[in-house]
Amino acid sequence: MDAVSTDQLRLRAPRHRVSRKSITLWTLHALIGWAVLLVPQAVALVFSRTPWQVAAAVASVVVGTAHTLVMPRWRYRVHRWEATPTAVYTLAGWLNQEWRIAPVSRIQTVDTKRGPLQQLLGLSTVTVTTASAAGPVHIEGLDQDEAVRLADELTTTTQATPGDAT
Amino acid sequence: MTTGFPAAPEAVEPVVDWHRLDVRMLVVRPLNEIVGLVPVLVGLIVLGKGETWRILVGIALIAAIVLFGLLRWVTTRYRITDDQVELRTGLFVRKRLAVPRERIRTVDLTAKLGHRLFGLSAIRVGTGQHDQPDEDGLTLDAVSSAEAERLRVLLLTRTTTTTAGPRESGTVLSSLDRKWLRFAPLTLSGVVAVGALAGLVFNAARELEIEVFGPLTDAAHWVVEQPVWLTVALFAGVVLVIAGFGSLAVYVVQFWGYQLTREPDETVRVRRGLLTTRSVSVSEQRLRGVEVAEPLLLRAGRGAHLKSVTTGLGKKGESNLLLPPAPVAEAHRVSALVLREAVSPTLVPLGRHPIAALRRRLVRAVVPLLVLAAGLAVFAPPWTWQVTLALIPFSALLGWDRYRSLGHALTDHHLLARQGSALRETVALQRTGIIGWQVSRSFFQRRAGLVTITATTAAGDGAYDVVDVGEADGLALADEAVPELLRPFLVRGD
Numbered sequence: 107m108d109a110v111s112t113d114q115l116r117l118r119a120p121r122h123r124v125s126r127k128s129i130t131l132w133t134l135h136a137l138i139g140w141a142v143l144l145v146p147q148a149v150a151l152v153f154s155r156t157p158w159q160v161a162a163a164v165a166s167v168v169v170g171t172a173h174t175l176v177m178p179r180w181r182y183r184v185h186r187w188e189a190t191p192t193a194v195y196t197l198a199g200w201l202n203q204e205w206r207i208a209p210v211s212r213i214q215t216v217d218t219k220r221g222p223l224q225q226l227l228g229l230s231t232v233t234v235t236t237a238s239a240a241g242p243v244h245i246e247g248l249d250q251d252e253a254v255r256l257a258d259e260l261t262t263t264t265q266a267t268p269g270d271a272t
Numbered sequence: 273m274t275t276g277f278p279a280a281p282e283a284v285e286p287v288v289d290w291h292r293l294d295v296r297m298l299v300v301r302p303l304n305e306i307v308g309l310v311p312v313l314v315g316l317i318v319l320g321k322g323e324t325w326r327i328l329v330g331i332a333l334i335a336a337i338v339l340f341g342l343l344r345w346v347t348t349r350y351r352i353t354d355d356q357v358e359l360r361t362g363l364f365v366r367k368r369l370a371v372p373r374e375r376i377r378t379v380d381l382t383a384k385l386g387h388r389l390f391g392l393s394a395i396r397v398g399t400g401q402h403d404q405p406d407e408d409g410l411t412l413d414a415v416s417s418a419e420a421e422r423l424r425v426l427l428l429t430r431t432t433t434t435t436a437g438p439r440e441s442g443t444v445l446s447s448l449d450r451k452w453l454r455f456a457p458l459t460l461s462g463v464v465a466v467g468a469l470a471g472l473v474f475n476a477a478r479e480l481e482i483e484v485f486g487p488l489t490d491a492a493h494w495v496v497e498q499p500v501w502l503t504v505a506l507f508a509g510v511v512l513v514i515a516g517f518g519s520l521a522v523y524v525v526q527f528w529g530y531q532l533t534r535e536p537d538e539t540v541r542v543r544r545g546l547l548t549t550r551s552v553s554v555s556e557q558r559l560r561g562v563e564v565a566e567p568l569l570l571r572a573g574r575g576a577h578l579k580s581v582t583t584g585l586g587k588k589g590e591s592n593l594l595l596p597p598a599p600v601a602e603a604h605r606v607s608a609l610v611l612r613e614a615v616s617p618t619l620v621p622l623g624r625h626p627i628a629a630l631r632r633r634l635v636r637a638v639v640p641l642l643v644l645a646a647g648l649a650v651f652a653p654p655w656t657w658q659v660t661l662a663l664i665p666f667s668a669l670l671g672w673d674r675y676r677s678l679g680h681a682l683t684d685h686h687l688l689a690r691q692g693s694a695l696r697e698t699v700a701l702q703r704t705g706i707i708g709w710q711v712s713r714s715f716f717q718r719r720a721g722l723v724t725i726t727a728t729t730a731a732g733d734g735a736y737d738v739v740d741v742g743e744a745d746g747l748a749l750a751d752e753a754v755p756e757l758l759r760p761f762l763v764r765g766d
Contacts, residue, residue, distance in 0.1 A: 115744040212707040239734030
């Protein structure tokens with residue numbers, strides 16, 4: 107590997123973690139996803155049990171359990187966000203990670219959104235869009251109060267910036 | 273960033289009354305649609321044995337088209353006020369579209385054959401509002417060509433600050449050279465044309481109940497009886513000849529009369545087309561860069577085509593085309609002229625990506641084929657996995673070329689990024705047009721010390737990638753390209 111000495115430039119982690127309740131949310135998402143895959147298999151096993159079927163079912167249970175246990179905690183360690191007066195900065199993902207930076211001067215809309223599971227847990231997602239068709243910045247799993255406060259803050263700073271943000 | 277607020281009084285009087293589309297559309301729209309339905313109508317009326325129902329259905333179809341055209345014309349009105357372009361349309365579902373004039377980025381005039389016979393032109397204004405895909409612009413189909421030209425100037429003048437006389441003609445930046453026709457066979461349009469043509473011929477033959485299959489089958493029998501090499505050579509020869517002529521025809525139809533001009537109202541304008549003529553005007557203020565595209569075959573012939581990176585151009589119908597397939601040198605020359613640079617940024621030598629990027633390209637080229645071969649070895653006849661293995665060297669070669677294509681650079685005004693082998697694209701993106709960054713790192717990229725840096729922009733594809741760049745190099749590039757945006761989030765050290 108051709109490392110460029112110790113003077114390596116890299117992105118620092120954004121300042122704030124998301125709410126701890128996100129772990130529960132991601133666990134529920136994973137459980138639902140694997141249930142969709144496992145229930146039909148279980149039903150099929152009642153009627154016939156070929157070695158292939160059993161192998162597939164066992165594999166699904168093992169991978170599903172591992173994914174459900176590992177992914178939410180890993181994500182929680184990764185997911186972070188930060189809003190400065192000039193930019194919104196997020197880090198998300200687990201195996202694959204992505205940093206996104208959107209300057210406040212280019213923000214077009216700020217939305218908060220809550221799915222049914224999120225409502226149950228008191229969480230919100232803040233979505234910041236720019237004029238680009240690619241990739242709005244999502245901040246998932248904020249506490250509701252925090253999400254509203256952040257959205258208000260961003261809306262105010264955005265309105266104070268002139269131009270049509272293209 | 274400057275915005276499109278008018279700093280000078282109107283050069284042309286705005287239209288405030290509601291207008292109808294040109295009355296000639298009563299004839300043209302049905303005509304265009306009936307032309308499209310000719311095969312169906314022929315099938316209905318000419319064929320068969322003159323049964324009454326066939327003729328009645330045919331007449332009803334034409335009557336419905338004419339009536340529909342009439343209703344469309346009666347219910348459609350437009351007006352252009354100081355602030356916006358408004359369009360009202362629809363009988364059963366009434367629609368009212370309004371586009372703020374300060375948001376207009378492009379004006380696209382299209383005249384199909386039917387339109388041209390009657391001196392008409394459809395006019396589409398583009399705004400580039402990606403968050404509302406259904407409201408991306410508005411189309412007036414159609415107005416007289418003179419009115420279209422007047423509207424083009426009126427609508428685009430608003431977004432610039434000059435009051436230059438609209439009647440001055442533009443500077444020609446490039447125009448069609450007949451020598452460029454040699455690049456036509458290097459585009460894949462020929463192959464597509466062959467497919468379309470074959471489909472059309474067989475369909476028509478079946479409709480007209482002409483016996484083509486008989487002679488064709490005889491020919492096929494004769495061919496099959498010959499040695500294998502002759503069969504293959506004959507087949508390849510026939511396809512190549514037809515594809516060659518097909519692609520020439522497609523090139524001529526699309527690009528005849530191609531001319532790229534810079535108009536006095538600070539727009540860049542592309543005119544082209546043999547049957548359907550198009551004129552796409554882009555406000556220079558909204559031009560965010562250019563993209564040199566070199567599909568593999570075209571690149572082998574040292575050719576390229578050029579696209580603009582602009583806000584407000586739909587992806588439909590190649591409206592972002594700046595230069596049809598032409599010598600690559602011409603593509604660079606036109607880039608420089610369009611971007612108002614002495615030397616085209618697309619000629620700047622690009623920085624190579626780390627050797628780890630080559631490793632990734634090769635793994636991606638080889639591993640899937642190995643897995644496929646292993647699978648085939650278990651489940652399929654032996655020759656399938658042997659063929660798959662034989663393909664690996666070619667795939668690896670493509671992977672190596674994909675690595676060679678990777679590159680990035682920064683000039684005073686542009687960010688350069690290149691990628692792709694089958695379709696190599698070099699984008700020169702205006703640095704002030706970058707409205708955000710995304711840095712992504714997959715599990716495997718992390719192990720290789722690589723990241724993919726994505727510049728987001730309001731123009732063109734919306735995002736342009738610098739693929740598999742060394743982490744520190746990539747971040748330094750992004751930091752330098754847009755000062756102060758990334759800086760607060762960067763740290764040094766390992």
